[in-house]
Amino acid sequence: MMEYNIAVIKGDGIGPEVVDAAIEVLNEIGKKYKHNFKYEEVLAGGVAYDVYNNPLPEETLEICRNSDAVILGAVGGPKWDDLPGDKRPEAALLGLRKGLGLYANLRPAILFEALSDACPLKPEIIGEGLDICVVRELTGGIYFGDRGYKETEMGMAAYDIMIYSKQEIERIAKVAFNMAQKRSKILTSVDKANILESSRLWRKTVEEVAKDYPDVTLNHMYVDNAAMQLVRYPQQFDVIVTENMFGDILSDEASMITGSIGMLPSASLGENNKGMYEPVHGSAPDIAGQGKANPIATIMSIAMMLKYSFNLSEESENIEFAVKKALDEGHRTLDIVSKGDNALGTKEMTQVILKNI
Amino acid sequence: MMEYNIAVIKGDGIGPEVVDAAIEVLNEIGKKYKHNFKYEEVLAGGVAYDVYNNPLPEETLEICRNSDAVILGAVGGPKWDDLPGDKRPEAALLGLRKGLGLYANLRPAILFEALSDACPLKPEIIGEGLDICVVRELTGGIYFGDRGYKETEMGMAAYDIMIYSKQEIERIAKVAFNMAQKRSKILTSVDKANILESSRLWRKTVEEVAKDYPDVTLNHMYVDNAAMQLVRYPQQFDVIVTENMFGDILSDEASMITGSIGMLPSASLGENNKGMYEPVHGSAPDIAGQGKANPIATIMSIAMMLKYSFNLSEESENIEFAVKKALDEGHRTLDIVSKGDNALGTKEMTQVILKNI
Ligand SMILES: CC(C)[C@H](C(=O)O)[C@@H](O)C(=O)O
Ligand SMILES: CC(C)[C@H](C(=O)O)[C@@H](O)C(=O)O
Numbered sequence: 001m002m003e004y005n006i007a008v009i010k011g012d013g014i015g016p017e018v019v020d021a022a023i024e025v026l027n028e029i030g031k032k033y034k035h036n037f038k039y040e041e042v043l044a045g046g047v048a049y050d051v052y053n054n055p056l057p058e059e060t061l062e063i064c065r066n067s068d069a070v071i072l073g074a075v076g077g078p079k080w081d082d083l084p085g086d087k088r089p090e091a092a093l094l095g096l097r098k099g100l101g102l103y104a105n106l107r108p109a110i111l112f113e114a115l116s117d118a119c120p121l122k123p124e125i126i127g128e129g130l131d132i133c134v135v136r137e138l139t140g141g142i143y144f145g146d147r148g149y150k151e152t153e154m155g156m157a158a159y160d161i162m163i164y165s166k167q168e169i170e171r172i173a174k175v176a177f178n179m180a181q182k183r184s185k186i187l188t189s190v191d192k193a194n195i196l197e198s199s200r201l202w203r204k205t206v207e208e209v210a211k212d213y214p215d216v217t218l219n220h221m222y223v224d225n226a227a228m229q230l231v232r233y234p235q236q237f238d239v240i241v242t243e244n245m246f247g248d249i250l251s252d253e254a255s256m257i258t259g260s261i262g263m264l265p266s267a268s269l270g271e272n273n274k275g276m277y278e279p280v281h282g283s284a285p286d287i288a289g290q291g292k293a294n295p296i297a298t299i300m301s302i303a304m305m306l307k308y309s310f311n312l313s314e315e316s317e318n319i320e321f322a323v324k325k326a327l328d329e330g331h332r333t334l335d336i337v338s339k340g341d342n343a344l345g346t347k348e349m350t351q352v353i354l355k356n357i
Numbered sequence: 358m359m360e361y362n363i364a365v366i367k368g369d370g371i372g373p374e375v376v377d378a379a380i381e382v383l384n385e386i387g388k389k390y391k392h393n394f395k396y397e398e399v400l401a402g403g404v405a406y407d408v409y410n411n412p413l414p415e416e417t418l419e420i421c422r423n424s425d426a427v428i429l430g431a432v433g434g435p436k437w438d439d440l441p442g443d444k445r446p447e448a449a450l451l452g453l454r455k456g457l458g459l460y461a462n463l464r465p466a467i468l469f470e471a472l473s474d475a476c477p478l479k480p481e482i483i484g485e486g487l488d489i490c491v492v493r494e495l496t497g498g499i500y501f502g503d504r505g506y507k508e509t510e511m512g513m514a515a516y517d518i519m520i521y522s523k524q525e526i527e528r529i530a531k532v533a534f535n536m537a538q539k540r541s542k543i544l545t546s547v548d549k550a551n552i553l554e555s556s557r558l559w560r561k562t563v564e565e566v567a568k569d570y571p572d573v574t575l576n577h578m579y580v581d582n583a584a585m586q587l588v589r590y591p592q593q594f595d596v597i598v599t600e601n602m603f604g605d606i607l608s609d610e611a612s613m614i615t616g617s618i619g620m621l622p623s624a625s626l627g628e629n630n631k632g633m634y635e636p637v638h639g640s641a642p643d644i645a646g647q648g649k650a651n652p653i654a655t656i657m658s659i660a661m662m663l664k665y666s667f668n669l670s671e672e673s674e675n676i677e678f679a680v681k682k683a684l685d686e687g688h689r690t691l692d693i694v695s696k697g698d699n700a701l702g703t704k705e706m707t708q709v710i711l712k713n714i
Contacts, residue, residue, distance in 0.1 A: 090551050120588050125477050142519065147554040154522035158558035161518050162499065165511035192602070194447050197504040201515035224605045228613040231477050231588060245549070248581045249606060256585040 003036040004310055007067040009060070011045040012080075012089060013283025014293035015073025021295035021350040022071065022302045025322075028357045029306070029315050040067065044096065045075030045089040045283075055080075055092040061099045069309040070096070070276040073298065074283035097138050102268035102276055103168070104175040105136040105247065106304070109254035112263055114327035115336055119259030125234065130258050132237045133183070135176040136247025138268055140168045141198070143244045164198045164243065169205040175269070176241035177213040183238055188219045190226045190242035190250065202243060223250070230254055255280055262294045262335045265301035267308050275309040277301040287334075291345045294333040296323055299353060322356035360393040361667055364424035366417070368402040369446060370640025371650035372430025378652035378707040379428065379659045382679075385714045386663070386672050397424065401453065402432030402446040402640075412437075413449040418456045426666040427453070427633040430655065431640035454495050459625035459633055460525070461532040462493040462604065463661070466611035469620055471684035472693055476616030482591065487615050489594045490540070492533040493604025495625055497525045498555070500601045521555045521600065526562040532626070533598035534570040540595055545576045547583045547599035547607065559600060580607070587611055612637055619651045619692045622658035624665050632666040634658040644691075648702045651690035653680055656710060679713035 008023070010016040023039065030037045042060040049055045055075070064070045075089035085091060096102070111119060111130040119126055145161030173189075180187040189206045191199035203220055210218045221229065223246045229236060230253050242250060255261045264280040279297030287293060299319060307316035331352050337343040344352065365380070367373040380396065387394045399417040406412045412432070421427045432446035442448060453459070468476060468487040476483055502518030530546075537544040546563045548556035560577055567575045578586065580603045586593060587610050599607060612618045621637040636654030644650060656676060664673035688709050694700040701709065 085551070085557075088551070094552075120479060120482050121477055122479055143552055145516065149554070150520075152520070152522055154524050157520050157522035157525075158555040159502065159518050159520040160553045160555050161516050163507075163509070163514050163516040165509055165514035167511050168514075192605075194442070194445070195451075195500055196517045197506070197515040198517050200442075224609040227584065227606045227610040228618075231610065231613045248549075249584045252581040253584040253588065253610070256588045261585075 001034055001036050003038060004069070005038050005040070005067045007064045007070045008039045008041045009044045009070060009072040010041065011073040011075040011283065012047055012077045013074055013285045013288040015045070015075070015283055017289070017291065017293050017346050018279060018295045018298040019071060019073040021346055022298040024350055025299050025319060025353060025357065026302050028354050029318065032318075032357060033312070033315050035312070035315075044072070044092040046077055046080040048092065049080060049083070049087055049089065053087075055087060055089050056095040061095065064096065064100055069274070069305050070100070071302065071305065072096075072276055072278040074279065074281065076283050077285040094143065096276060097268060098144065100274060100276065101139065101270035102274070103137060103139040104172055104269040105138040105251075106179070106267045106269065107134040107136060107251040107255065107264070107280065108132070109134065109251070109258050109264065110260065111258040112260045112324075112327055115260050115263070117338060118336060119257070121231070121234070121257055127235055130234055132234065132254050133179060133239050134247060134251040134254055135172065135179060135239060135241040136251055137168065137172040137243050140164050141244035162196065162198050162245070164201060166201065166205050169202050170209055173206045173209040173241060176239055177209060177216055180216045180239040181213060185216050186219070186238045187216050188221055188226070188237055188240045190221050190223050190240055190246055192223050192246075193220070194222060198243070206241070226250055227253060230257060263296045263300065265297055265304050267301070267304040269308060273309045273311070275305060277305040291347060292334050293346050294335050295346050295350050296333075299323060318357060322353045325356045326352045358391055358393050360395060361426070362395050362397070362424045364421045364427045365396045365398045366401045366427060366429040367398065368430040368432040368640065369404055369434050370431055370642045370645040372402070372432070372640055374646070374648065374650050374703050375636060375652045375655040376428060376430040378703050379655040381707055382656050382676060382710060382714065383659050385711050386675065389675075389714060390669070390672050392669070392672075401429075401449040403434055403437040405449065406437060406440070406444055406446065410444075412444060412446050413452040418452065421453065421457055421633075426631070426662050427457070428659065428662065429453075429633055429635040431636065431638065433640050434642040451500065453633060454625060455501065457631060457633060458496065458627035459631070460494060460496040461529055461626040462495040462608075463536075463624045463626065464491040464493060464608040464612065464621070464637065465489070466491065466608070466615050466621065467617065468615040469617045469681075469684055472617050472620070474695060475693060476614070478588070478591070478614055484592055487591055489591065489611050490536060490596050491604060491608040491611055492529065492536060492596060492598040493608055494525065494529040494600050497521050498601035519553065519555050519602070521558060523558065523562050526559050527566055530563045530566040530598060533596055534566060534573055537573045537596040538570060542573045543576070543595045544573050545578055545583070545594055545597045547578050547580050547597055547603055549580050549603075550577070551579060555600070563598070583607055584610060587614060620653045620657065622654055622661050624658070624661040626665060630666045630668070632662060634662040648704060649691050650703050651692050652703050652707050653690070656680060675714055679710045682713045683709045
C-alpha cells in the first residue's frame with residue numbers, strides 16, 4: 001500500500017468546510033484504490049495570525065516542505081484586512097509559493113456543460129465549450145522583485161521591480177510546452193514585449209525553448225490584446241503561458257468567462273512533482289460556517305493533486321467523473337442553483353459525489 | 358471667428374483614410390458654427406521612420422507642442438515589427454505622450470445600441486447598455502521607469518521598474534474625480550495594493566484626494582478582480598481610474614465587452630486642455646488603402662477634441678448625434694455590418710454623417 005503524506009491547510013472562511021469535504025472524497029478514493037493518504041493539519045492565513053501573530057509560522061512551512069503535497073482551502077477575510085502587508089493572510093500564500101519553490105501555477109478554465117447558463121458570454125462565442133489552461137509563473141516577476149521608496153524629480157516615489165532571469169523563464173516555458181504537447185499542441189505566450197525589457201527576454205527565451213518542441217505551435221500575444229481576445233474569441237486559446245502579474249489578471253478573467261468560477265481548481269507545482277492544491281475561489285467570509293459552500297473546486301483540486309503530484313491518473317479521472325455525474329444529475333449548491341433546482345449544502349453535495357466514486 | 362491650430366498625424370495603415378474622413382466632418386462643424394480649424398500635417402510612426410529613420414522626428418513633436426490639439430490616426434504595421442524598440446512606430450506614441458505631458462488617457466467604453474448584437478456578453482449582463490470611462494495614467498509607471506539587465510542569483514535578469522510619485526497619482530486622481538462628479542458620482546480605483554508598494558501609495562493618495570470630493574463614492578478594487586468584474590457585472594462601473602499598465606489591459610477589455618471596439622475614441626490630456634485624440638482601433642494594415650475602414654472612432658475622437666480641448670460642447674454633441682443617427686438609420690461599414698445590411702465604404706459613411714450635422 002502506497003503512503004502519501006499530505007499537509008492540510010484549512011485556512012479561513014469557508015476553507016475548513018470545503019477541505020473537510022474534499023478529504024472525505026480523497027479517503028473514498030484511498031479505500032477504493034488501496035492508497036494510504038496521511039494528513040497533517042497545519043495553520044496558515046488569518047487563523048495562524050490569530051494564534052501565532054504570523055500568517056505563516058516556520059513550523060507550517062517546514063511540515064509542508066516535508067510533505068508530498070499540500071491542500072489549501074482559502075485564506076483571508078475582512079478581519080485581517082487592515083494589518084500590514086507581511087502580517088496579512090495573503091502573505092502566507094506568497095511565503096508558501098516561494099518557500100516551496102512552486103513556480104508553476106496551473107489554472108484550468110473549464111466550462112462545466114451543466115452550468116453553461118451561468119456563462120456571461122453569448123452561446124455563439126462559447127460554441128462547444130471552453131477548456132483553457134493558464135500556466136502562470138508564480139515565484140518571480142513584480143511579486144518578488146525589490147520594492148520601496150526613492151527620491152525622484154517628481155518627489156518621493158514608490159516603486160516595484162518586475163524582474164526575470166532566463167532560467168526562470170525557461171523552466172516555466174517547459175512546463176507550458178509539455179502541457180501543450182499533451183493537449184492540442186497550441187501554446188500562446190503572453191507578454192508586453194513592445195514595452196518591457198523583461199517581456200523581451202521572456203519572448204526570446206520562450207522562442208528558444210520552442211526549438212525543443214517542434215510539434216507545438218507557438219503564438220505570442222500582447223497582454224492587452226489577450227485581455228480582449230479572451231472575451232472576443234476564447235476558442236482560439238488552449239494553453240496560455242505568462243508571467244506572474246499578467247497571469248494573475250488573465251487567469252481570473254479566463255475563470256470568469258467560463259461562468260464556473262466556484263468550480264475551478266488550481267495547482268502550484270515545483271520540482272519533483274511537489275505541489276500545492278487550492279480552489280480558485282476565495283474564503284467567502286459571508287457564508288462561512290453555514291454549511292452552504294460549494295466543495296467542488298476543492299474536490300477538483302484534489303483530482304489535480306492525484307494527477308500531478310502522485311501520478312494517479314485513473315484515480316484523478318474517477319473524481320472528475322463523479323463530479324460531472326453529480327452535476328449532470330442536476331445536483332447544485334446554492335452558488336450555482338437556478339430556479340427550479342433544489343440547493344444542496346456542502347455535506348449533501350459531497351455525499352452525492354462520494355456515491356459516484 | 359475663433360482659430361484653432363491642430364496638428365494632424367495621419368500615421369500608418371488605415372490612419373490616413375480615417376483622419377481624412379474625420380477632418381471633413383470637422384470642417385462641416387467649422388462652417389456651421391463659424392470656427393476656423395487650421396491643420397498642420399506632420400509625420401510620425403512607420404511612415405516617419407521610412408522618411409527620417411525616426412518614428413518621431415523632433416520637428417513633429419515641436420509642431421504638436423505648439424498646436425492646440427493633435428489628431429492621430431494610427432501607427433504601426435508588420436513592415437516595422439522587427440525594428441529595435443526605439444525605432445518602432447509605437448515609440449512615437451510613447452514619445453508624444455511624454456513629450457506633450459499627456460498624463461490622462463480617457464477611454465470611454467460605450468455600447469452603441471444599434472450594435473448591441475455585436476456585444477459578446479449576454480443581454481441580461483448588458484442590461485440597458487454600457488457606459489464606462491476608463492481614466493488611465495499615461496506618462497508614468499512601468500512604461501517610463503528604468504529598465505535593463507542586471508546580475509542576480511539566478512543569473513542575468515531583465516527588469517522594469519514600476520514607479521509613481523504622489524504628485525503623479527494626485528493629478529490623475531483629480532481628473533477621475535472631476536469626471537465622476539459630472540457623471541454618476543461613482544469612482545472605482547483599481548490597483549494591486551496587496552502586493553505592490555506603488556499600488557499602496559496609489560490607494561493612499563487616491564483616498565486623500567477623495568476628501569475634496571465628498572459627493573463621489575470611491576471604491577477600491579484589485580486589478581485581477583476588476584478583470585473579472587468587467588465580464589461578470591460591468592454595470593457596476595462608471596468611472597475607473599488606474600495606473601498605466603493596468604489601464605492598458607483593462608481599457609482594452611472594457612472596449613471589447615461593448616462589442617463596439619471599432620467605434621471607440623480616446624483622448625490623452627495634459628495641462629491647459631492640451632490633448633491628443635485617436636481612435637482605439639489600430640492601423641489595420643490588412644484593409645489599408647481600400648476605402649473600407651470605419652471612420653466613426655476617429656470622428657468620435659474629434660468630438661472629444663471639441664469638448665475637452667476647445668470647450669465646444671454643443672459642436673461635440675452635434676457630431677455624436679450625427680453618428681448615432683447614421684447608425685440608427687441602419688448605415689454600416691464592413692466591420693459592423695450584419696446580414697441584410699448594406700456595407701458602406703469610408704467615404705460613403707462619412708457623407709451620411711456629414712448630412713446629419
Ligand atoms: C491574494 C493574492 C496575493 C493572490 C495573487 O495575486 O497571487 C491571488 O490573487 C491569487 O491569484 O492567488
Ligand atoms: C502600442 C502600445 C505601446 C500602446 C500601449 O501599450 O500604451 C497601446 O496598447 C495603447 O493602449 O495605446
